[in-house]
Amino acid sequence: MLRRIELEVLATVERGDTIAELAAKLDHSESYLSRTVAELVEKELVYTERDGRRKRVLPSAARAVEIYRDLVRQHSHVDFPELLTGKALEMLYYLNQPRTVSEIAERSDNYRNTVNRVLKRLRDRGLVGTDDGRYDFNGDFDRLHDFARELIHHHHRQRLESVAPSGTILWEDYDEFLAQTETEIEAEHFHETGLARFAAFDLQFLLTRHRYYLYSEDVETVPPAELCCHTLLIDDDTRHRSYCLLLLSHVDVDESDLRERAAKYDLEGEIDTLLQYLESRGEVEDDRLPEWSEFQELAADYEVPLDP
Structure with a gap:
């Protein structure tokens, strides 16, 4: 996500530093620092101002930058640029609560050895500890999770705004997000979902x-x-639940796959309720589900046969 030199610049830059001053502080060439600053400007983590013939570098107001710089100021003995490279930010993103290595590996889709290696490095520096096999932060180092979360959100927002300036992020993970827009998006890696996707x-x-x-x-x-999970994330009202029920009745969906995806979106309870509703033919107490007779009529309208 961020290279070591980029983290070093964010940790070191003072308001109004020139490229030459930064190069001297970090012991790098001016040309190297100039390229790094340009990359950080593109990521909207710093910005530059002209002062005559010189260019001054200033940290942006991004929440991620604020959290990171505050950590650096309060823990000057910690080499954050070294610790936060590679997979470290991804592991920190998923450490929003005490978790085992297996849990982090599953959520981040990384090998256990990779997770172990990163967490050992953080543990050796005193940033995290273990209790009953679960890793958690020591002291106020839980702000490292806040930094990772805010940095990823910043990255997602920047990506969305490049194709839909008025778009809204409804859900996000380390490398994915669900967005609502008022315009069509045809950019690479953006996949249509929601009610429009039901037509497929x-x-x-x-x-x-x-x-x-x-x-x-x-x-x-x-x-x-x-799609079923996205529909519930968009709106978990009776209408959207009914559409999910139609989809589950109309298309052969593997139940284990559905439950696995529900866990990804923290929708296990909601999906379990929908499955129970279909299995029991409406014998579920939930104000956001239709009466079985109403659902039968809806299914008939859309020519969706229901299992007897």
Whole structure:
């Protein structure tokens, strides 16, 4: 996410430093620092101002920059630029609560050896500790998770604004996010989801002015199980739950896959309720679910057969 030199610049730059002054502080060439600053400007983590023939560098107001610089000031003995390179930020992102190595590996889709190596490095420096096999932060180093989360959010927002300036992020993970926009997006890695995506499964619904997209570099299209979860994230009301029920009745969705994706979005309870509703033919107490007779009528309207 950020190279060591970029973290060094963010940790070191004082308001109004020139490229030459930064180069002297960090013992790098001016040309190298100039390229690094340009990359940080592109990421909107610093900005520059002209002062005659000189260019002065200033930290941006991004929340991630503020958290990081505050950590550096309060813990000057810690070499954060060294510790936070490679996979470290990804591991910190998923350490929002005490977790085992296996749990972090599963959530981040990394090998256990990779997670172990990163966490050992952080533990050896006193930033994290273990209790009953679960890693957690020591002291106020939990702000490292805040830094990772804010940095990723900043990156996602920047990516979304480049294609949809008025877009809103509804859900995000380290390398994916779900966005609501008022315009169509045709950019690479943005996959249409929400009610418009139901048409791919022969379910045509009346659409609002909003469009919904999953940003992910790992998928080609949004499959039914994922679509069901996105629909609940967009709005967990009776209407959207009914549409999910239609989809689950109309398309053969592997239940284990559906539950796995529900866990990814922290929707295990909601998905379990939908599955129980279909299995029991409506014998579930939930104000956000339709009466079974109402759902039968809806299914008939969309020519979706229900299991007897």
